[in-house]
Amino acid sequence: MHHLLTVAEYAALGEVESGYTELVEGRLLLSPGPTPDHNLASGELYHQLRPQLPDDLAVVQSVDVDLELAPPGQPGFSRRPDLVVVHRAATRRVRAEGGPFRASEVVVVVEIVLPDSRRTDSVAKRGEYADAGIPHYWMVDIADPVTLVACHLADERGYRELPAATGVFALTAPFALRLGLDRLV
Numbered sequence: 229m230h231h232l233l234t235v236a237e238y239a240a241l242g243e244v245e246s247g248y249t250e251l252v253e254g255r256l257l258l259s260p261g262p263t264p265d266h267n268l269a270s271g272e273l274y275h276q277l278r279p280q281l282p283d284d285l286a287v288v289q290s291v292d293v294d295l296e297l298a299p300p301g302q303p304g305f306s307r308r309p310d311l312v313v314v315h316r317a318a319t320r321r322v323r324a325e326g327g328p329f330r331a332s333e334v335v336v337v338v339e340i341v342l343p344d345s346r347r348t349d350s351v352a353k354r355g356e357y358a359d360a361g362i363p364h365y366w367m368v369d370i371a372d373p374v375t376l377v378a379c380h381l382a383d384e385r386g387y388r389e390l391p392a393a394t395g396v397f398a399l400t401a402p403f404a405l406r407l408g409l410d411r412l413v
Contacts, residue, residue, distance in 0.1 A: 231254075232253065232254025232255065232303035233251060233254045233255075233256070233303060233304070234254070234298075234300065234301055234302060234303065234304050235251065235294045235298075235300070235304035235305070235306050235327075235328065236300065236301075236327070238251040238256070238292075238304065238306050239292065239306070239326075239327050239328055249308075250292075250306060250307050250308055251304055251305060251306040251307075252305055252352075252356075253298075253303055253304075253305065254298075254302075254303020254304060255303075259345075260344075262310075262340075263342065265370055265413060266310075266340050266342060266370070268412070268413070269340050269368065269370045269374075269412040269413060270289055270290070270310050270311060270340055271289075272411055272412050273310075273311055273338065273340075273368065273407070273412065274287055274289055274311060276407050276408065276411070277311070277313070277405070277407070280403070280404070280405050280406070281313065281403060282403050283316075284315060284316050284317075285313050285314065285315060285316065285335060285403065286313070286314055286315075286316050286318075286319050287311055287312070287313050287314075288311065288312050288314060288319070288329075289310065289311050290308055290309075290310060290311075291308065291309075291312060291328065291329060292306050292307070292308050292328035292329070293306065293307055293308070293309060293312060293328055293329045293330070293331060293334060293337070294306050294327070294328045294329070294330050294331065295307060295331045295356055295357070295359070295360040296330055296331045296332060296360055296361075297331075297356065297359055297360055305356060305360075306328055307353060307356065307357075309337045309338060309339055309353075310338050310339055310340045310368075311336075311337075311338040312329060312334050312336065312337050312338070313334070313335045313336035313337075313338075313364075314329055314333050314334050314335065315333050315335065317333070318330070318333035318334075321333075331357075331360035331361060331362050332361065334362045335362075335363060335364060335402055336362075336363070336364040336365070336366060336402065337357050337362050337364070337365050337366070338365075338366045338367075338368060339353060339365075339366075339367055339368070340368045340369075340370060341367050341368060341369040341370070342370075343371075349367055350367060353365075354367075354379065354386075354387060355386065357387075358379075358381060358386035358387050359386075361381065362381075363380060363381050363402065364378065364379065364380050364381075364402055365378075365379040365380075365387055366378050366379070367379075368409075368412065370412055370413050372413075373394045373395075373409075373410075374394065374409040374410060374412050374413055375392040375393065375394050375409070376392065376393045376397045376407070376409055377389050377390070377392045377393075378390045378393070378397070378399065380401075393409065394409060395408075395409060395410060396408060396409065397409055
């Protein structure tokens with residue numbers, strides 16, 4: 229490609245390399261595939277989250293999300309979080325229309341932090357997810373001890389974060405939840 233990509237052009241590409249791609253300001257970013265520990269943590273988070281969600285929400289692993297930071301037809305932003313909690317209506321829309329989930333359909337975005345993604349997850353993605361208006365962002369660090377930092381949109385300045393949780397992560401909003409973090413590794 230010799231031009232900056234729109235989200236629609238990016239979605240039409242499919243996977244172009246091993247690992248996975250994301251789109252930032254119309255440019256493809258290539259990332260290595262996840263490690264076994266990363267996959268185990270993602271799977272365990274999924275299995276703990278799924279039965280605790282209200283009926284109108286669903287958790288989905290490793291899918292593209294159009295951050296809706298650029299108008300259609302302009303170079304766009306599409307990230308692939310490790311997990312997203314979305315409105316069930318969004319899963320029906322994607323099934324019927326195709327394309328990625330939209331940031332406006334996402335309730336929680338979860339990134340599993342690895343040593344080579346720490347800055348991207350805690351600075352770049354955190355800023356992009358906040359700019360996209362995603363209400364909740366959780367960063368899970370699977371280094372010993374496993375920690376989860378939960379952020380929520382507080383105002384126009386972006387996310388406000390809660391203290392890092394270890395052992396058990398529990399909250400009541402955006403839904404009641406209890407996660408056993410030690411089970412992630």
